[in-house]
Amino acid sequence: MLLRMSTLFLRTLRDDPADAEVPSHRLLVRAGYIRRAAPGGFTWLPLGYRVFRNVERVVREEMDAMGAQEVHFPALLPREPYEATGRWTEYGDNLFRLKDRRGVDHLLGPTHEEMFTLLVKDLYSSYKDLPLSLYQIQTKYRDEARPRAGLLRGREFTMKDSYSFDVDDAGLDRSYAAHREAYIKIFDRLGLDYVIVSAMSGAMGGSKSEEFLHPTPIGEDTFVRSPGGYTANVEAVTTVVPDEIPFDGLPAAHVEDTPDTPTIDTLVAVAQQLFPEAGYTAASTLKNVVVTLVHPDGTREPLVIGLPGDREVDAKRLEAQVAPAEVAPFDDFAKHPLLVKGYIGPQVLGSTNEAKIRYLVDPRVVAGTRWITGANEPGKHVFDLVAGRDFTWDGVIEAAEVLPGDPAPDGSGPLELARGVEMGHIFQLGRKYAEALDLKVLDENGKLVTVTMGSYGVGVSRAVAAIAESTHDELGLVWPRAVAPADVHVVATGKDPAIFEAAEALSQELVTAGLTVLYDDRPKVSPGVKFKDAELLGMPTIVTVGRGLAEGTIEVRDRATGEREEVPVAEAAAAVL
Numbered sequence: 225m226l227l228r229m230s231t232l233f234l235r236t237l238r239d240d241p242a243d244a245e246v247p248s249h250r251l252l253v254r255a256g257y258i259r260r261a262a263p264g265g266f267t268w269l270p271l272g273y274r275v276f277r278n279v280e281r282v283v284r285e286e287m288d289a290m291g292a293q294e295v296h297f298p299a300l301l302p303r304e305p306y307e308a309t310g311r312w313t314e315y316g317d318n319l320f321r322l323k324d325r326r327g328v329d330h331l332l333g334p335t336h337e338e339m340f341t342l343l344v345k346d347l348y349s350s351y352k353d354l355p356l357s358l359y360q361i362q363t364k365y366r367d368e369a370r371p372r373a374g375l376l377r378g379r380e381f382t383m384k385d386s387y388s389f390d391v392d393d394a395g396l397d398r399s400y401a402a403h404r405e406a407y408i409k410i411f412d413r414l415g416l417d418y419v420i421v422s423a424m425s426g427a428m429g430g431s432k433s434e435e436f437l438h439p440t441p442i443g444e445d446t447f448v449r450s451p452g453g454y455t456a457n458v459e460a461v462t463t464v465v466p467d468e469i470p471f472d473g474l475p476a477a478h479v480e481d482t483p484d485t486p487t488i489d490t491l492v493a494v495a496q497q498l499f500p501e502a503g504y505t506a507a508s509t510l511k512n513v514v515v516t517l518v519h520p521d522g523t524r525e526p527l528v529i530g531l532p533g534d535r536e537v538d539a540k541r542l543e544a545q546v547a548p549a550e551v552a553p554f555d556d557f558a559k560h561p562l563l564v565k566g567y568i569g570p571q572v573l574g575s576t577n578e579a580k581i582r583y584l585v586d587p588r589v590v591a592g593t594r595w596i597t598g599a600n601e602p603g604k605h606v607f608d609l610v611a612g613r614d615f616t617w618d619g620v621i622e623a624a625e626v627l628p629g630d631p632a633p634d635g636s637g638p639l640e641l642a643r644g645v646e647m648g649h650i651f652q653l654g655r656k657y658a659e660a661l662d663l664k665v666l667d668e669n670g671k672l673v674t675v676t677m678g679s680y681g682v683g684v685s686r687a688v689a690a691i692a693e694s695t696h697d698e699l700g701l702v703w704p705r706a707v708a709p710a711d712v713h714v715v716a717t718g719k720d721p722a723i724f725e726a727a728e729a730l731s732q733e734l735v736t737a738g739l740t741v742l743y744d745d746r747p748k749v750s751p752g753v754k755f756k757d758a759e760l761l762g763m764p765t766i767v768t769v770g771r772g773l774a775e776g777t778i779e780v781r782d783r784a785t786g787e788r789e790e791v792p793v794a795e796a797a798a799a800v801l
């Protein structure tokens with residue numbers, strides 16, 4: 225493939241775009257790879273789209289190699305499946321919702337668990353059909369609170385999402401491990417540095433989930449690592465809450481066994497311990513659980529327990545979803561102080577801060593509450609809740625915020641904190657979606673069993689930016705060969721037709737050898753401008769055909785290292801290949 229600069233749809237810019245905060249965004253726009261089309265939405269231009277497709281190809285090859293099969297869903301989806309799993313509401317403001325001309329609700333898919341579950345339910349019915357892994361590479365829509373950094377956080381972006389279906393837990397473990405291996409291969413091939421961190425606190429059980437974070441100071445995730453190899457998203461570092469929380473005169477029941485995605489059964493059990501006199505009803509959404517306490521006098525009180533770390537879910541909304549008419553005002557806080565303990569105890573994770581506690585605590589408790597300290601130091605009182613009423617809660621949290629030097633929960637040494645961008649996420653969903661949408665198959669004994677699932681994502685468009693971010697230098701982009709829009713950039717300088725003839729011949733020779741060549745054949749552009757462009761555009765190898773030709777040489781330069789070599793024309797192709 226030969227790309228000629230004289231006709232390529234490309235304008236490089238001398239100045240940084242005003243709205244670009246990070247180097248990858250600045251450079252991808254300046255080098256003419258992408259253009260902003262909407263808030264959080266970008267148009268891929270020819271060179272950018274080549275990089276995108278290279279990344280996509282690597283992802284696709286590895287997914288195919290592990291035996292996953294590619295399908296493709298629409299992005300415009302009906303409300304019902306998302307209603308059935310609770311996510312129509314739970315997704316909150318991040319979901320793009322719209323109506324068709326008949327007034328029927330739709331959404332633009334932020335991720336497709338529901339649709340894959342229904343597809344498999346539609347076609348499969350036996351354990352013999354499983355295991356199965358399906359994937360797609362598709363446009364996703366999320367109304368992110370803060371679209372930023374160009375492709376790194378868009379409102380419309382490309383994700384590879386896959387879903388595994390197994391009949392039992394051992395099968396799910398295998399599917400999860402296969403995806404983990406595939407992800408390692410993908411990010412290795414892309415040349416992207418990554419750390420695999422647990423995304424959920426292992427100490428509390430719950431489903432397994434890990435993230436592939438690309439370490440970079442511009443990342444929005446904070447993770448910890450210890451010299452002994454412990455790594456975790458800071459959201460997932462378990463904080464030990466001491467047994468003797470000063471709850472004077474209150475029942476000693478604890479919710480300590482609650483896994484971090486609490487099951488409804490655990491919560492009902494906890495509620496029964498705490499309020500033996502009350503009856504219970506319960507409802508569960510996928511990430512959050514609402515237990516409604518029903519007292520002997522008939523009054524009802526919903527207890528909302530949110531999954532920490534998921535700031536996008538808001539407790540009020542969940543409650544409304546579960547029992548819109550039954551939400552009684554929470555007017556007697558003093559009678560039920562343990563509700564607060566229930567929220568804060570085992571639910572508090574490493575990065576606890578006032579905002580998070582506010583989130584975890586029922587908003588009605590927080591209203592009318594004065595925050596006395598709001599401090600965030602391990603071993604200190606994190607906050608005191610003083611309701612207008614006569615109640616004080618002295619919360620003591622051992623490690624309210626993970627600080628550098630804190631011990632790793634597994635004892636593997638002091639923690640170091642770093643920032644990263646989430647490139648991939650693998651997640652054992654278990655049976656929640658299959659249960660909500662009734663995906664069952666017959667097992668060996670002819671009994672109906674609920675399928676267990678995993679879901680796995682890679683940010684394809686985000687990867688383009690992350691690679692640019694990690695490889696660029698002060699002159700411009702520096703693509704690794706695996707994803708570069710072209711293997712080599714041939715620059716013809718000067719006005720001598722012999723130079724252009726030699727450059728053309730060399731380009732053709734390289735193309736014949738199977739390379740993609742970007743050839744700067746522009747006749748009236750100065751060498752200075754051409755070199756600047758070549759540095760900005762970032763092909764891995766830059767070949768200059770210029771004055772040296774008179775002595776029978778050309779220059780071959782490695783864009784990443786800057787190493788230059790004068791090579792006889794006859795050996796030029798060999799030097800580049």
Ligand code: ATP
Nearest residue numbers: 375376377378381383646647648649681682683686
């Ligand atoms: P983040 O923590 O960065 O918001 P996420 O946890 O919400 O990401 P997932 O739902 O796990 O993302 O989606 C799988 C992958 O999709 C992520 O690992 C990331 O690479 C990519 N991704 C998610 N949101 C965006 C976005 N707004 N723009 C670009 N890529 C995204």
Ligand code: MG
Nearest residue numbers: 318366368536
């Ligand atoms: Mg997100």
Ligand code: MG
Nearest residue numbers: 435445646649
């Ligand atoms: Mg995330």
Ligand code: MG
Nearest residue numbers: 435646648649
């Ligand atoms: Mg994620």
